[in-house]
Amino acid sequence: MRAWALVAAVLVAVNPFQVWYSQEARMYAQLSLFAGLATLAMLRLDNGGRWSVPLYAAAVVGAAGTHYYGLFVPPAHGLALLIAAPDRRRALVAWARGCALAALAFLPWALYAQRIAARYLASPARLDDLLPVVGSTWARVIAGWSLDWASAVRVAALLSAVAVFGALLPTRTPRDRLGQVVLVSWLLAPGVIAFGLSLFHPLFNERYLIVSSLPFVLLCSRGIAWLVAGGTSSAWHASSGGLIRAGLGISVFALTLGVAYIALRGVWEGSYVKSRYSVHTRTIDSVGRGGEAVILNGMAQEPLYRYYTRSPLPYFTLPRDDPINVAATTDELNQIASRHTGAWTIWYANTLYDPEDVIGRWLVGHGYLALDRYSGNARLQYYAFAPEDALASASQPLRFGDNLTLFGYQWTGADPRAGDTVAVKLLWRMESGEPADYVVSLRLVDANGFIWGQSDQAIGNGYLDVAAWSGGRALEDRHGVRIPTGTPPAAYALRLAVSSRGSTRPLAVEGDPAIAGPSSARLATVKVAAPGAVFWPDEVPGLHSVGRAFGAGATLLGYAGSEAVRAGESGYLTLVWRAETNAPPVDGFALRLSTPDGRVVQERTWFFAAMSYPPVRWLAGDIVRGQYRLPVRWDVPAGDYVLSVEPTFGSAAMDPIALGTLRVEPTATLPPAPAPARTLDARLGDAATLLGIDALASRARPGDTISLRLYWSALRATEIDYTVFVHVLDADGRVVAQSDQQPAHGRRPTTAWFPGDRITDDHVVALPSSLAEGMYRVEAGMYDPTTGARLPVAVGGERGTDRVVIAQLAIGP
Numbered sequence: 001m002r003a004w005a006l007v008a009a010v011l012v013a014v015n016p017f018q019v020w021y022s023q024e025a026r027m028y029a030q031l032s033l034f035a036g037l038a039t040l041a042m043l044r045l046d047n048g049g050r051w052s053v054p055l056y057a058a059a060v061v062g063a064a065g066t067h068y069y070g071l072f073v074p075p076a077h078g079l080a081l082l083i084a085a086p087d088r089r090r091a092l093v094a095w096a097r098g099c100a101l102a103a104l105a106f107l108p109w110a111l112y113a114q115r116i117a118a119r120y121l122a123s124p125a126r127l128d129d130l131l132p133v134v135g136s137t138w139a140r141v142i143a144g145w146s147l148d149w150a151s152a153v154r155v156a157a158l159l160s161a162v163a164v165f166g167a168l169l170p171t172r173t174p175r176d177r178l179g180q181v182v183l184v185s186w187l188l189a190p191g192v193i194a195f196g197l198s199l200f201h202p203l204f205n206e207r208y209l210i211v212s213s214l215p216f217v218l219l220c221s222r223g224i225a226w227l228v229a230g231g232t233s234s235a236w237h238a239s240s241g242g243l244i245r246a247g248l249g250i251s252v253f254a255l256t257l258g259v260a261y262i263a264l265r266g267v268w269e270g271s272y273v274k275s276r277y278s279v280h281t282r283t284i285d286s287v288g289r290g291g292e293a294v295i296l297n298g299m300a301q302e303p304l305y306r307y308y309t310r311s312p313l314p315y316f317t318l319p320r321d322d323p324i325n326v327a328a329t330t331d332e333l334n335q336i337a338s339r340h341t342g343a344w345t346i347w348y349a350n351t352l353y354d355p356e357d358v359i360g361r362w363l364v365g366h367g368y369l370a371l372d373r374y375s376g377n378a379r380l381q382y383y384a385f386a387p388e389d390a391l392a393s394a395s396q397p398l399r400f401g402d403n404l405t406l407f408g409y410q411w412t413g414a415d416p417r418a419g420d421t422v423a424v425k426l427l428w429r430m431e432s433g434e435p436a437d438y439v440v441s442l443r444l445v446d447a448n449g450f451i452w453g454q455s456d457q458a459i460g461n462g463y464l465d466v467a468a469w470s471g472g473r474a475l476e477d478r479h480g481v482r483i484p485t486g487t488p489p490a491a492y493a494l495r496l497a498v499s500s501r502g503s504t505r506p507l508a509v510e511g512d513p514a515i516a517g518p519s520s521a522r523l524a525t526v527k528v529a530a531p532g533a534v535f536w537p538d539e540v541p542g543l544h545s546v547g548r549a550f551g552a553g554a555t556l557l558g559y560a561g562s563e564a565v566r567a568g569e570s571g572y573l574t575l576v577w578r579a580e581t582n583a584p585p586v587d588g589f590a591l592r593l594s595t596p597d598g599r600v601v602q603e604r605t606w607f608f609a610a611m612s613y614p615p616v617r618w619l620a621g622d623i624v625r626g627q628y629r630l631p632v633r634w635d636v637p638a639g640d641y642v643l644s645v646e647p648t649f650g651s652a653a654m655d656p657i658a659l660g661t662l663r664v665e666p667t668a669t670l671p672p673a674p675a676p677a678r679t680l681d682a683r684l685g686d687a688a689t690l691l692g693i694d695a696l697a698s699r700a701r702p703g704d705t706i707s708l709r710l711y712w713s714a715l716r717a718t719e720i721d722y723t724v725f726v727h728v729l730d731a732d733g734r735v736v737a738q739s740d741q742q743p744a745h746g747r748r749p750t751t752a753w754f755p756g757d758r759i760t761d762d763h764v765v766a767l768p769s770s771l772a773e774g775m776y777r778v779e780a781g782m783y784d785p786t787t788g789a790r791l792p793v794a795v796g797g798e799r800g801t802d803r804v805v806i807a808q809l810a811i812g813p
Helices: 002-013 016-021 028-047 052-066 068-084 088-119 127-143 149-168 174-198 206-231 240-269 277-287 299-308 326-339 358-366
Strands: 292-297 315-318 342-347 368-375 378-384 391-394 398-400 404-412 421-430 438-445 451-458 474-482 490-500 521-528 544-549 554-561 564-566 570-579 588-594 600-607 623-631 639-649 657-665 678-684 688-693 705-714 723-729 735-741 758-766 774-783 793-795 798-801 804-811
Touching (some): 002 206, 002 240, 016 127, 016 206, 028 052, 028 068, 028 088, 028 174, 028 206, 052 068, 068 174, 127 149, 127 206, 149 174, 149 206, 174 206, 206 240, 277 299, 277 342, 277 368, 292 299, 326 358, 378 421, 391 521, 404 521, 421 490, 438 474, 451 474, 554 639, 600 623, 678 804, 688 774, 705 804, 723 758
Parallel strands (some): 292 315, 368 474
Antiparallel strands (some): 368 378, 404 421, 421 474, 490 521, 544 554, 570 623, 588 600, 639 657, 678 793, 688 705, 705 758, 723 735, 774 804, 793 798
């Protein structure tokens, strides 16, 4: 008995199903507790113990008052007493008294709750609906939710065999037999009763059967304890069979702990938190603004929302009828949209209350989805509402791929603030060809190529019947792009790309060259008017809190970025500040990489004057975020370095702030750049000088490949990863062959250049086999891959061009 108790204590403590449902402010773990207490009290009934009847009644009231599945526990007890009680008559009388006392105590609540029960999930369940739930319940109650389905079934099958073994073990005394029968009855009766009732009124759900989780664990523990304790007793030591049984028991025990470890490890790492409802309410509390509303789907969600939220925003529980009244629900949604600028929507058990997705379809057709997050078993969305007269329009047709045409679009015309949503309405037409499921990617991109806001959603947001979207049919498609907290005032390009679902390659775009690029289109320019004053850390993935004074008048709230960078390449860094005063006197900051003993191996300075929203314009309370490329010199040895930031004011330096550790990974050793065979000395903007090239063959044949090496010298640090182009042009100026790549095949991006760096850059250009004979010129230069803008070129003091003619090439036989 002692071994059984110890094994049971361990397995109950780490049981995945119990752990899963212990992490929320709901009734399931409490139901399991009261069911166990009721069973203990029932065993005292058979003894005729003092206060056994009122104790049993109190435990039953606790179980039934916690969840209506608690009502199924007393019948299990009565059945067990009827089968196995030594003094059957006395035990059944005491049990009946306890049930009657519990019924009297429970009656007031039952009368109050009947109005809820009468309309709660009123539709009857079908047998073919119930059987899959029964199978899922069997697997999940035993193995928990942390395993995939196939693994859960295998674990459930094995542990079910162990539980059956524990239920069939012989007993020594009548009281032992009663305990055994009670566990079996407690395990099976609630599920059988619920299944029968669900044929008339749906009551079956996996989590409700937590009421039977404890007896299953206890039966497994009984089987394991019998194998282990019996196998290690002195009587069994002389028997090889006893040792085999002990080994089997230990193996099953270890397997059970291993399954539990998967769940518990997730708890320790924070990835196995079952209910994250409070994450959604904290989001609404943090960034919800006046004029917005909250929509809760289903009446059961209201007390949960009220428990967690601190938001003053009005909330609406929809639908208000079961089954849903479509006309009344639609009318209320229209009223919400007309009175509010947006709606936060929390989806929770949506299929139970709105099986046809009336609410979701209405929101997709009338709102602009700007946020969509899952957390545990709840989903948070934000839909912005924008009147038609607030949208600017354009009608330039754009072709995406072979079959998809954007023949018009609209977007928010007024200058938004950080925290607002840019509403985008796209008008699509499917041309001839097979219909496909497309994903729309919208981005707000700054002049340096950094993304500040983004939205990735399927056309139709999951409600589009792709097969029915045939050739020539038009479709209105709504999307929202949220402007994150701290986005500095500036002009941002609203860019659109489309890809087929499951593909990472965007479709080619054709249309007006001023709008269409190779793989995306610039729809509009969005001018952000103000950065906002509400800080929501979740909008910056991986943000590390700092909370240190940043010079005088500003606070560095946090940072995020790369944890490792290869030497000679660029990482990423974002910093978030809060202005404590108007126009805080900070000029910029220096970023340093230092060894653990404090030796500086690299330093780079950024000046705020180059920002679109420098500190001289900051207002007290502003949240301002900056995004930066974090270059690492190619000659920095591999290892771990301390990354620190030091604010500067004029020539005065202030105390540095350690941000964390940056891992520098090794890169291939680059040989020193030799002198070029031919000198050019062409300056490209203020970024680099093209020192020269190696000699290029003056003749080639169609189909040949030509190789050349460019020699660059860095003039300054850049915030743009420029692309180097080498183009072969005919006499009419048409490009007939080309090589476009980042320097050194991407190993030396321009954002990782430091003043004075010398870079060798090899290119290979394949000439078409159909190339006509004649003279061609070879040109080189740099351009911004985001905008396509080329750097201006100055050669020998002459300006006005954006390319360097590096060679003349004769094509012949």
